[in-house]
Amino acid sequence: MGLHPKIIDLTLDRVDRLLDRMGRPQDSLPPVVHVAGTNGKGSTIAFLRSILEQAGYRVHVYTSPHLVRFAERIRLAGEIIAEDHLSAILESAEQDNGGEPITFFEITTCAALKAFAETPADILLLEVGLGGRLDATNVVDKPACTVITPVSMDHTQYLGGDLHAIAGEKAAIQKNGVPSVVAPQDPIAAAVIGAAAERAGTRIIEAAPLPKDTPLGLTGPHQAVNAGTACATIDVLRQAGFTVTDADIAAGLAGAVWPARLQRLTAGPIPALLGPEWEVWLDGGHNAAAGQTLAAHAAKAWLGKSLYMIAGMLNTKTPEGFLAPFANLAKNVATISIPGEANSLSAEELCETALSVGLIAEPAESLEKATAALKGRPPGILLICGSLYLAGEVLADNS
Structure with a gap:
């Protein structure tokens, strides 16, 4: 925390510099699902993790913030990172950074990427911390898929004072030739995301809420949207070669767990x-x-x-x-x-x-x-x- 600058200025320069010193771990990751949005990111990832693990895959997960322990943010092949491993990767990142200015989220993201690169797994579910375009997670050149959950007003001091600006920041995780799964959106956000996808040269897969009688492990009617977004993402991964049965999906949806969400x-x-x-x-x-x-x-x-x-x-x-x-x-x-x-x-x-x-x-x-x-x-x-x-x-x- 002592490394944290007084003002957060969103940029990738500090992250790029540190990752280069660390041997560019972002180039040695398993297939990545990069998830941005305002609400529902964590729940969507919880559904994805549950489904993929039900199908037998080893799943890395990066989320924020944590609730009780920092280690919750980093799951390595299904398990929360051990405290001694966490200490070691943070110390390594701090040494490589050499005392130069960097934010708390940036240096911990770099450390997490190193842990993900060094631990075998089949897929990485990578949650954006803030925005998307200049977020520390936006360093993977060719993810398997990008996902944008519902976008609304939040973090206006960093992302802009209206929905158009905020949606633009989040839509910028879309990459050329990488399928983009998009949850139901406000019309303004949908238009911005669609225009950004066209500029990036990617195709949008519109996710739809699941029927309300679908058994879900997470409570609340809004979870039908997050579960539907997860299912649309699983369809993309199936096309990329992942083997996930309908039974895996049903069991994964019903068994999903995500603390502090109703x-x-x-x-x-x-x-x-x-x-x-x-x-x-x-x-x-x-x-x-x-x-x-x-x-x-x-x-x-x-x-x-x-x-x-x-x-x-x-x-x-x-x-x-x-x-x-x-x-x-x-x-x-x-x-x-x-x-x-x-x-x-x-x-x-x-x-x-x-x-x-x-x-x-x-x-x-x-x-x-x-x-x-x-x-x-x-x-x-x-x-x-x-x-x-x-x-x-x-x-x-x-x-």
């Missing part, structure tokens, strides 16, 4: 404090599109049940966009500061935003006190949400 908590101090009459759910969504999706799920799945929320968010997000969809759904929102996060909104700041969009809200000193305040109320649903960093704190205490 995850029900059944063990740990929070469910224990509230008792078995309550349902406790955790979600790391943090932008307007995620708020709309969560609220739509709540309105349908939890109809007739009292919904209470505990929310914590970073000051780099737009909390009004995330919270507004819950205005007519939640009985109360307790706002908290995310422990250990310098960029967290204070409980009071987030409470003011919640009140401004029509929610009944009050600040709380901590997650524990916010939970305890629900004791004695009629049992219902507790949704803890607003940030993957908050989700990580919850999982660390409830696992």
Whole structure:
């Protein structure tokens, strides 16, 4: 973290320099599926990993951010990287970098690519960290496939202030002659992605949501879109020579696991404090599109049940966009500061935003006190949400 510059300036120069010193590990990777988008990247990768492992393939995976341990970001042939191996590749990358300016994400991505190149596997599922065009992962010249999940407003300070600009950054992972799987998009984003594909000389495969009665391991109606995107990607990989049966796909979809995406908590101090009459759910969504999706799920799945929320968010997000969809759904929102996060909104700041969009809200000193305040109320649903960093704190205490 000490290497991190004060200002993130998106560029590939630092990554290219370090990878050259490391022997260009990006040239020695197994076939790569490169995944960009605003929402659904992690869930789509979770479905892909589950399907491919069901088919017997050894799968590398790179995702971010982590929830509890940094090692979660790097899966080598199906297993989370061992701590001693992680330490060794990070130390090697730091030595090769020689103290020159580089961001935290850039140097850890370079280290991960080295681990992927040195460990045998059949495929690498590579998630973009931020944007696409100048993201540290965008160094693979010829991936097997690129994937763009739904694009919406997020990270505007880096990617641009409108959907056209943001979609352009993400569409830039498309490569000449490389199939591009594209999830259902807002019309503006779809037009930008289509134009970028034409310039890049690639063909777009439009993914469609799976039927709502398809058994999925991940909860929420939006997962039909992510599962459909994964299935369209599997079709591309089949054409490239991967052997995946329909039975592999069905089992993989049903068995997919991705923590903090509408995850029900059944063990740990929070469910224990509230008792078995309550349902406790955790979600790391943090932008307007995620708020709309969560609220739509709540309105349908939890109809007739009292919904209470505990929310914590970073000051780099737009909390009004995330919270507004819950205005007519939640009985109360307790706002908290995310422990250990310098960029967290204070409980009071987030409470003011919640009140401004029509929610009944009050600040709380901590997650524990916010939970305890629900004791004695009629049992219902507790949704803890607003940030993957908050989700990580919850999982660390409830696992």
